[in-house]
Amino acid sequence: MKKILVTGGLGFIGSHTVVELQNEGYDVVIIDDLSNASLDVIEGIIAITGKIPVFEKIDLKEKASVERFFQKHNDISGVIHFAASKAVGESVEKPLLYYENNLNTLIYTLKEVLNLNTSNFIFSSSCTVYGQADEMPITENAPVKPAESPYGNTKQIGEEIIKDTCKVNPHLNAIALRYFNPIGAHSSAKIGELPIGVPQNLVPFITQTAAGLRECLSVYGNDYETPDGTCIRDYIHVVDLAKAHAVALERLLEANNQSNFETFNVGTGVGSSVLEVIKSFEKVSGQALNFKIAPRREGDIVKAFANTKKANAVLGWKAKSTLDDAMLSAWKWEKNIRNL
Numbered sequence: 001m002k003k004i005l006v007t008g009g010l011g012f013i014g015s016h017t018v019v020e021l022q023n024e025g026y027d028v029v030i031i032d033d034l035s036n037a038s039l040d041v042i043e044g045i046i047a048i049t050g051k052i053p054v055f056e057k058i059d060l061k062e063k064a065s066v067e068r069f070f071q072k073h074n075d076i077s078g079v080i081h082f083a084a085s086k087a088v089g090e091s092v093e094k095p096l097l098y099y100e101n102n103l104n105t106l107i108y109t110l111k112e113v114l115n116l117n118t119s120n121f122i123f124s125s126s127c128t129v130y131g132q133a134d135e136m137p138i139t140e141n142a143p144v145k146p147a148e149s150p151y152g153n154t155k156q157i158g159e160e161i162i163k164d165t166c167k168v169n170p171h172l173n174a175i176a177l178r179y180f181n182p183i184g185a186h187s188s189a190k191i192g193e194l195p196i197g198v199p200q201n202l203v204p205f206i207t208q209t210a211a212g213l214r215e216c217l218s219v220y221g222n223d224y225e226t227p228d229g230t231c232i233r234d235y236i237h238v239v240d241l242a243k244a245h246a247v248a249l250e251r252l253l254e255a256n257n258q259s260n261f262e263t264f265n266v267g268t269g270v271g272s273s274v275l276e277v278i279k280s281f282e283k284v285s286g287q288a289l290n291f292k293i294a295p296r297r298e299g300d301i302v303k304a305f306a307n308t309k310k311a312n313a314v315l316g317w318k319a320k321s322t323l324d325d326a327m328l329s330a331w332k333w334e335k336n337i338r339n340l
């Protein structure tokens with residue numbers, strides 16, 4: 001069976017993708033430096049799939065370690081590159097840390113991918129590349145706007161690095177998946193999102209508030225030009241997102257790609273407001289959430305949801321789960337880790 005490297009494979013999206021790949025029969029090798037993940041995640045993956053992934057604790061910004069790894073594993077058929085630092089706020093405070101980690105890990109990995117017999121590469125990009133897009137839903141042809149944060153900039157530069165490398169290396173085949181807002185957890189509640197410290201994202205903040213870890217959720221602004229005044233995002237179940245990676249990988253392995261650098265939006269195509277997400281949580285959990293309306297937060301984008309036509313028609317992938325499904329899985333996971 002084909003051997004696939006998943007960098008950052010113990011993280012939130014990476015671990016769910018490892019599960020999907022193992023379920024599809026791939027041999028998975030995980031690299032993670034545990035900077036934002038715990039070794040326990042491996043137990044969760046094994047419990048779900050019954051298969052033990054190979055794990056190597058490597059910091060991908062150490063070039064020599066990356067080279068050594070690929071010398072040992074020169075039979076890899078595809079690489080899915082999740083490893084990156086991802087906290088937008090922290091990236092504003094510590095830009096060099098973000099440029100150093102997110103760009104060096106990409107460059108050193110990509111250099112080695114070029115030397116493989118089959119150079120297939122999937123990159124975790126983000127809808128942040130669009131900024132506040134002029135038209136909804138957002139297509140892949142929407143212009144890339146100046147990045148709002150060093151984190152967002154690393155995604156834009158990352159895509160440029162891959163595109164430029166593809167141009168002069170026709171044997172390199174790459175896909176950048178532009179994720180919208182991943183939420184939820186595996187239905188088994190054995191793996192999920194584990195934010196360190198105060199969650200930066202809405203859904204873990206909701207579940208932690210409901211679990212009693214946080215007192216109250218602040219909804220930043222209810223006077224935006226949206227139907228209920230709160231910001232709108234495209235929330236995608238992490239398992240649907242993980243499946244998109246399996247489909248993209250197959251596309252590369254079977255040489256079905258139309259050019260050697262492709263981009264796809266990975267979202268549901270449905271925009272949900274903050275209040276709708278809260279309502280969904282209250283419905284599936286059967287409990288009221290303590291929240292308050294707070295002033296607008298600087299830098300927040302008002303609306304972002306995907307046009308998924310390209311992913312649906314060209315990639316042959318479509319999100320299946322609803323917002324309620326995702327919120328229920330997130331709540332199940334929170335209850336599991338808090339022993340509620």
Ligand SMILES: NC(=O)c1ccc[n+]([C@@H]2O[C@H](COP(=O)([O-])OP(=O)(O)OC[C@H]3O[C@@H](n4cnc5c(N)ncnc54)[C@H](O)[C@@H]3O)[C@@H](O)[C@H]2O)c1
Nearest residue numbers: 008011012013032033035036037059060082083084124126
């Ligand atoms: N979660 C989101 O909302 C979102 C949205 C769009 C894009 N993304 C991107 O998707 C990818 C995965 O995100 P996630 O939410 O699973 O994040 P995560 O932090 O849970 O996972 C990233 C993993 O990479 C590891 N890592 C970081 N630096 C490393 C290094 N130098 N060497 C080896 N491992 C390293 C971390 O320990 C972690 O396990 C990231 O590239 C992120 O930027 C995430």
